[in-house]
Amino acid sequence: MLARAARGTGALLLRGLNILIPVLDRIRYVQSLKEIVINVPEQSAVTLDNVTLQIDGVLYLRIMDPYKASYGVEDPEYAVTQLAQTTMRSELGKLSLDRVFRERESLNASIVDAINQAADCWGIRCLRYEIKDIHVPPRVKESMQMQVEAERRKRATVLESEGTRESAINVAEGKKQAQILASEAEKAEQINQAAGEASAVLAKAKAKAEAIRILAAALTQHNGDAAASLTVAEQYVSAFSKLAKDSNTILLPSNPGDVTSMVAQAMGVYGALTKAPMPGAQDSASSGSSRDDQGTDASLDEELDRVKLS
Numbered sequence: 001m002l003a004r005a006a007r008g009t010g011a012l013l014l015r016g017l018n019i020l021i022p023v024l025d026r027i028r029y030v031q032s033l034k035e036i037v038i039n040v041p042e043q044s045a046v047t048l049d050n051v052t053l054q055i056d057g058v059l060y061l062r063i064m065d066p067y068k069a070s071y072g073v074e075d076p077e078y079a080v081t082q083l084a085q086t087t088m089r090s091e092l093g094k095l096s097l098d099r100v101f102r103e104r105e106s107l108n109a110s111i112v113d114a115i116n117q118a119a120d121c122w123g124i125r126c127l128r129y130e131i132k133d134i135h136v137p138p139r140v141k142e143s144m145q146m147q148v149e150a151e152r153r154k155r156a157t158v159l160e161s162e163g164t165r166e167s168a169i170n171v172a173e174g175k176k177q178a179q180i181l182a183s184e185a186e187k188a189e190q191i192n193q194a195a196g197e198a199s200a201v202l203a204k205a206k207a208k209a210e211a212i213r214i215l216a217a218a219l220t221q222h223n224g225d226a227a228a229s230l231t232v233a234e235q236y237v238s239a240f241s242k243l244a245k246d247s248n249t250i251l252l253p254s255n256p257g258d259v260t261s262m263v264a265q266a267m268g269v270y271g272a273l274t275k276a277p278m279p280g281a282q283d284s285a286s287s288g289s290s291r292d293d294q295g296t297d298a299s300l301d302e303e304l305d306r307v308k309l310s
Contacts, residue, residue, distance in 0.1 A: 029066075031069050035061070036063075037060055040085060041081075043088070046089075048094060051136065052137060053092065053100070055092070055134050056131075057131045059081065059084050060130075061080055061119075062125055062127060064125045068123025072122045076122055076124055079119075079122065083114075083119065084129060087110075087111045087115060091110050100134065108131060112128060115129070
């Protein structure tokens, strides 16, 4: 849609049939009601931290009132462009360099609000403003690159240290679990060994008890004393064959070659012990005759005298 302003009467000609008086009226301004795109030239701006930037942008506007746009300002596009540049410098002066890159959208919105407040009397409305390029000085650019590289190295170092820490924790945890498992295995081994030793001791005790029981039964049979004498003689000879093997100190009887006397002495002690009454038997024998007690005492005395003489 095009809007034309007629000179002389100052009337606004809209689309459709319009009648102009020759010589008195003529078309002076032609305004387009479409959205207009204007390139804002590159300009210098100083940030809050005194960094000089070269910045340009694109401005999107639309004429809302053709009459005001024609008679309210001489060149509306030039006026809006200059207003956008001055507003851009003003807004950049409020921000630091880092915030300029982070708050680019808020900066565009601030410029649009400032332009709309000033251009309302011109019949123009700014729809949006976009910053195209931001150029920083070479030294500042190098500093920014160094800062980025340092930040990346820092993050890499932190990640590497975290990896090393996690690795050390995992290794320590593995060693801990290994020690726990080893101690449990050793504990189980000791328990099994103790159980085996206890079973062996119990088996040996049972075997020894059974051997003693069998030996006692054998001694009560016919010729049991002769068998006991033979066993004592064999053990006597075996003991003498091992003398001086485990120690240098040797205790010998007065007649080590007299095996007969040694066997007789051992059998005498054995006989005295087997004939000695048990505590329960003493109570039952107390009601007996004193002749049996005297005979037993006499036999014990004889056996003891024989041992002493040997």
